[in-house]
Amino acid sequence: MVNREDVNRENIGIEKSSTGNLVKTFTVRDMAFYYGTRKALDGINADITEKSITSIIGPSGCGKSTFLKSLNRIAEAETKVRIDGKILLYGQDIYDPKVNLTRLRKRVGMVFQRPNPFPMSIYDNIAYGPRLFGTKDNLDDLVESTLKKSALWEEVKDKLRTSAQGLSGGQQQRLCIARSLAVDPDVLLMDEPCSALDPIATLRIEELMFILRDQLTIIIVTHNMQQAARVSDHTLFFNTDESRIGNLVECGATKTIFSNPVDKRTEDYITGRFG
Amino acid sequence: MTQLTRKEEASAEIFTPQGTLPADPIFNNVVKVAGLAVIGVLIWITLVVAGDSLPAIRQFGFGFLTDSNWDPNSDQFGGLSFVFGTVATALIAMAFAIPIGLGIAIFLTEDFLPEAVLTPISFMVELLAAIPSVVYGLWGIFVMIPILRPLLQWLSGGSSSGYGLFTAGLLLSIMVLPTVASISREVLKSIPRSLRNASLALGATRWETIFRVMIPAGTSGIVGACVLGLGRALGETMAVTMVIGNAPEIPKSIFAPAYTIAAVLANEFGEASGELHLSSLFFAGFLLFVITLLVNILAEIFVRRVSLERQ
Amino acid sequence: MISTSSPNKPDLIEELDQPLNFERAFFDKGMTILSIIFTLIALVPLFSVLYYVLVNGFSSLNWTVLTSLPAPTGSIGGFGNAIQGSFIIVALATALSVPFGVLTGIYLSEYGRDNVVDDFIRFGVNVLSGVPSIIVGVFAYGVLVIPLKTPSAWAGAFALAILMLPIIVRTTEEALKLIPWELRLASLGLGANRFQTIAKVIVPAAFPGIITGILLGISRAAGETAPLIFTAASSTYWFTRPNLPTASLATLIFSYATSAYNDLKSQAWAASLLLLMLVLTINILARFVFRRRF
Known part of the structure; x- marks a missing residue:
């Protein structure tokens, strides 16, 4: 435990020297997460750096997705959950009872494993979020600029009023990203966004992530080590043991984690996955 | 999905005619005949009911539909008031059953309650469908009407006896409620969870998600549920017969006594006074059959669209 | 540690706490209450039918x-x-x-x-x-x-x-x-x-x-x-x-x-x-x- 804290500090030091950016989007302290009474995560301490891409890797069942879902509190939409410790978004406790969930989720967007466009037109998918928050004017401009930002405009500009479900899987997923961007979030959570896509569609998503990196904080859960190595600036490695409670083993700059991991388990996992 | 296809392929290979023993084609034909018998029954019903209506059809033709004069004593039969009563009671029933049934379906699917509370509530809603129609009728006469009567008299300016169109529609709504609620619930349940989460993740509230994503996504299924409910309401007999007041005329107000096709069949069929009377009843029955058939085919189309969308 | 990581975006800190606008909050609560009422309404006839059939039925059964x-x-x-x-x-x-x-x-x-x-x-x-x-x-x-x-x-x-x-x-x-x-x-x-x-x-x-x-x-x-x-x-x-x-x-x-x-x-x-x-x-x-x- 103490050891890990040291490692964290050390890594933060490395980041500072390499990017000079210390602003944290999320600060997670001593976080434990429960589904009902079952503990799913324990002792999580992590910082997520602003305007960068952070990947979360680890074996199945280690709580990667749970961690992600705790950051926009979407986990509690499915079942009863409880959390110990603190998760701060720009210094503010997102589990404070006064926090308004809709505003939190507007700030912390999410893209899911499978593309899930709403069964409505492409236009309406993008306009969905802004409409919720009362935007009525200039929706056309907003839709256009959002689609351009998501590098989807050229492909869909002639069929904005057709059903989003007619798009290919990769286009659907980029539409879902665009849909999240339309409410101007600070953070984009991505839960294995490419697991249902082919390599070319995956590549296009990754390209999009690079474009977006300058504008917001991206956190991506992935099973694909190459992807984590390719796209992310920082990496969190989660693991679990017989207790089936997930914990954060190691975190730091992606380069360091992949080339020179401190923890034996990280090394085993990464080499095993690359092998 | 692909796995299933592989299974089907495997079965197709194994079940080739060459590989089967003599006992097989016989049984194959037996079950096929049984299956076709279902279709046969439908056709048979159509032929018998239409066939026995022929004398009345010849006598009255389309006039049967525009004439509300039903007088067995002078052999004058027009079915308009029954058709009107049938449609009106069903529409009143749906006006109550759709919002309430949909409300229940949403309440029982959208994580408002823990599973331990949900199961008994949805079971109770389904029990509503198991209570025999005639028991609802009895309850309607001796419990519901005495409770409603003061209200109905006040609303109708003192003329209501408690028996009438509105009472029948209200009682019907209780009976079709489980149909609307349980099918809508199945439809909402079948919508992928991630769709709802995507909406919540964009900052929508729970009910915004329900109205803007869940209900639009389930529209065809929910419409199917409502149309099925409508079909039930149109054909429901006993409870309506017992509380509608059985007056063969177009009611002057929603609280006045009326009559439905099903009710006139229940009351007069066994004691029809002559061939033309009986045939006119068959004709009325045939009309009801055709109306419900169309409504049910419509419902089937909507429900099928759901299963296609989900594939 | 925490204080050092929070100086950015003070505007956001207020925003998360800010309640939902009245219209949206009212709609959400109102619909929840309405759906509870609807469910209760549906159960009233069930219990009423069961009650009257049991009471009146048993008293006449012999x-x-x-x-x-x-x-x-x-x-x-x-x-x-x-x-x-x-x-x-x-x-x-x-x-x-x-x-x-x-x-x-x-x-x-x-x-x-x-x-x-x-x-x-x-x-x-x-x-x-x-x-x-x-x-x-x-x-x-x-x-x-x-x-x-x-x-x-x-x-x-x-x-x-x-x-x-x-x-x-x-x-x-x-x-x-x-x-x-x-x-x-x-x-x-x-x-x-x-x-x-x-x-x-x-x-x-x-x-x-x-x-x-x-x-x-x-x-x-x-x-x-x-x-x-x-x-x-x-x-x-x-x-x-x-x-x-x-x-x-x-x-x-x-x-x-x-x-x-x-x-x-x-x-x-x-x-x-x-x-x-x-x-x-x-x-x-x-x-x-x-x-x-x-």
Whole structure:
């Protein structure tokens, strides 16, 4: 435990020297997460750096997705959950009872494993979020600029009023990203966004992530080590043991984690996955 | 999905005619005949009911539909008031059953309650469908009407006896409620969870998600549920017969006594006074059959669209 | 540590705390309350029906009522023959409906999967289940009562059998489809033909589900009144032959409920109690006892 804290500090030091950016989007302290009474995560301490891409890797069942879902509190939409410790978004406790969930989720967007466009037109998918928050004017401009930002405009500009479900899987997923961007979030959570896509569609998503990196904080859960190595600036490695409670083993700059991991388990996992 | 296809392929290979023993084609034909018998029954019903209506059809033709004069004593039969009563009671029933049934379906699917509370509530809603129609009728006469009567008299300016169109529609709504609620619930349940989460993740509230994503996504299924409910309401007999007041005329107000096709069949069929009377009843029955058939085919189309969308 | 990481974006700190605008918050809370009210409204009739049937039914229920024949007003009578008649008509209907229903279910699940014929049959089953019960009664009247020149238990049973059919077909098909595909392949792999596989492996494995379907069908048939009024009609005698008019609980409730005599009205409640207990018991039994899943 103490050891890990040291490692964290050390890594933060490395980041500072390499990017000079210390602003944290999320600060997670001593976080434990429960589904009902079952503990799913324990002792999580992590910082997520602003305007960068952070990947979360680890074996199945280690709580990667749970961690992600705790950051926009979407986990509690499915079942009863409880959390110990603190998760701060720009210094503010997102589990404070006064926090308004809709505003939190507007700030912390999410893209899911499978593309899930709403069964409505492409236009309406993008306009969905802004409409919720009362935007009525200039929706056309907003839709256009959002689609351009998501590098989807050229492909869909002639069929904005057709059903989003007619798009290919990769286009659907980029539409879902665009849909999240339309409410101007600070953070984009991505839960294995490419697991249902082919390599070319995956590549296009990754390209999009690079474009977006300058504008917001991206956190991506992935099973694909190459992807984590390719796209992310920082990496969190989660693991679990017989207790089936997930914990954060190691975190730091992606380069360091992949080339020179401190923890034996990280090394085993990464080499095993690359092998 | 692909796995299933592989299974089907495997079965197709194994079940080739060459590989089967003599006992097989016989049984194959037996079950096929049984299956076709279902279709046969439908056709048979159509032929018998239409066939026995022929004398009345010849006598009255389309006039049967525009004439509300039903007088067995002078052999004058027009079915308009029954058709009107049938449609009106069903529409009143749906006006109550759709919002309430949909409300229940949403309440029982959208994580408002823990599973331990949900199961008994949805079971109770389904029990509503198991209570025999005639028991609802009895309850309607001796419990519901005495409770409603003061209200109905006040609303109708003192003329209501408690028996009438509105009472029948209200009682019907209780009976079709489980149909609307349980099918809508199945439809909402079948919508992928991630769709709802995507909406919540964009900052929508729970009910915004329900109205803007869940209900639009389930529209065809929910419409199917409502149309099925409508079909039930149109054909429901006993409870309506017992509380509608059985007056063969177009009611002057929603609280006045009326009559439905099903009710006139229940009351007069066994004691029809002559061939033309009986045939006119068959004709009325045939009309009801055709109306419900169309409504049910419509419902089937909507429900099928759901299963296609989900594939 | 925490304080050093928070200086950015002070505007956001206020925003997360800021309540939802009134309109959206009101809509959300209001709809939740409305849906709770709707659910409660739906349960009121259920409890009211159960309460009145129990209270009024028990107070009029006694041994004489259960075992004797209807008597002229003023003297003590009962509806023993209607209980007997209901059982006989429903039993006949079940005997007629089960073979067709189960075989059709087997056909839909085991033979034609996804071809035009069984799509058509499935469609027919759904349409048949939507045909109003009174129309089925009219049909049975045309087919059996007119030629035989008298209402009979046969005609009533025939109508009820048609009403049970779709329920039995659907639940049988569903029960059979729940049986793992491998079980069929295993049996075929041992050299059994398809009939043997179905008869010796698949149907026994799906038996609880099939029984569920039959019980649900019986529970529907037992409560049906409309098709019996003019097919089985009524009788004031004990059952002797199925080709004569036969009394049943459901039609008895209908005629007694609308009668002018108080003792008949109270008998209607007693008969309702019996009918309701019968229907609900079978229904609940079907749902819980026999619905075992693989």
